[in-house]
Amino acid sequence: MRAGLMRDLLVAMLGLLVLLALPLVFPHPSLRDFLIYVIAYGLLAMSLNLLVGLTGLVSFGHAAYFASGAYVFGLLMQSGAVSVPLAMLAAVGGTALLALVIGAICVRLKEIYFSFITLAFQMFIHSIILTWVDLTGGDQGLRGGIPRPPFLGIDLGEAHTLYAFAAVIFVLCLLAMRQVWQSPFGYTLRMIRDNPARANFLGVDVVRMKLGIFVLAGGVASMAGIIMALFVSGAFPEFGFWTTSGEAIFMIMLGGTQVFLGPVLGAFLLQLLNHYVTIYTHHHGLVLGVVILLIVLGLRRGVADFAANWLAERRAAAPPAPAAPEPAKTKAAG
Template sequence: MNRNPALRDALFAAIVLILVLAIPMLHRSPAFEDFIIRLSAMALFATSLNLLVGNTGMVSFGHGMFYGFAAYAFGLTMQLTELSLPVAALFAVALTTIAAFVVGAMCVRLSTDYFAFITLAVQMLFFSVIVSWQSLTGGDQGLRGGIPRRHILGFDLGSQLHLYQFCAIVAVLGLLALRHVSMSPFGNTLRMVRDNAERASFVGIVLWRARLLAFTIAGGFAGIGGVLAALFVSGAYPELADWPNSGQAIFAVMLGGINSFLGPVLGAMILLALNDLVQRFTEYHGLVLGVVILAFALGLRRGVLDFIHLVWSKRAR
């Protein structure tokens, strides 16, 4: 099994998916099902960002733009056309991937600092368009009329259980695909670009082309997360495309671990759980959550999975 990492990853994903799908058969919990649906969207969002941050060394402050773009593209397609849900979802993800390519073409040649701030500036521009174009987007109230939850591949997305199952399957398959990208020769190329861009250029790698492809792929997978988020809230709202949402993805990556593939998934899980827990006790949940995240950062000085891996390696030696 160790000689075939792709098979090992597929088996691990299958086991996780079976366990997640089996839980409601043993005990139904609407709160838990809602959490997994939100986690499915957030895990894809954060892990796609880590393809840039962890694998390529590109810190994007505007990654939430593609999350929100896909949510609006999906919602508007469902409202304005008679396309089936799968076709509308694929169309939204494809449109988001094209948008990521266009934005990436403008900024991947820039230095690290300028790249980060240009992505933030483009996201703020997109957010302003959403809020201002009320006739199309509904402005700060979000899409009017919601999104009809139609059937897809035997799933009735009007049922919370079916939506839970669908989101879990999409999330696991999406993460498995991202894992394949990360472990492929292209993923190795991205890490070479991250670690030593000059040497990578010397051996024939076109830096801007590799970075643009990574940026485009990351935007597309963030779009899948945005579609799941739109299905969960049955609509699209400006908050999905606002810069604090990009900050949440960055927090998830830093909290779970940049150097571990499942780090952003764990980070998203911790972040959502902490947010739900803190909101029960105080209205100042942002302040409390910031203090908790700061305590994690100062205490571990790295992501949770990175810290565990470091401790494990020291004990093994």
């Protein structure tokens, strides 16, 4: 595991350098904005894949934690009583507590019942956002913007600094999820996904394990919401609507569930499609639906999963390398 951690740290550093270098090589502001969208929604999709791909729990209400992180962070910053780091910690902690309460009910249910009760909780939270106008601003969202006071010499009011901050948070969250993915806890979740009855027979507390990953996924989703709130300087009811959860599921379907970074690829593809489709047609929903349908029916898995399986099949079908000839033995002189 130590060797794997060192490899992951090296890959994370290289990935961060690439993210930081892209706006310098291509300085147009639209690229920076596009990448922040990919970072926020890619983090949302990655957190959802902890449930879908790793544990086999399909949640239709994951956007509730995305919205919770955005609103709690935005309200704390508007109060002017806390700094950005403290508001982030409070938002993640509060969202994790919310996920603990909801998850304690949801993880006891199976398959479609789990999916629909998560959707029910999301719609409940969305209705609170709409009706508690004095606190949340109702359907107008948080009004007045979100202050970004400097902290530790970091000024998030500057666009390049905000992007670099989002990139660092993104890479750190990916690194943390990667360790969960490769840990004994992660392999226990895979066993629960594949055969929960056998896992229970072996002494695994299935409900407790599911609840743990549910809370972790909610906390990471709240961090994605914080990044989006910082970027748009607000929080809006759409963050907690069912369509946002649907977009996260689309990202997973596009990218794949079994390759670790598959959901990030799916987020990139979906944002790219949204960008170009909305330029050329108003029927973006129809076009996106056709693209997803073609991928599901044609590849029968996400793009990253398809590529990984194709490479594995190529390696398996490749003929083994010929063995090196043994050196000829010389007779000893008699």
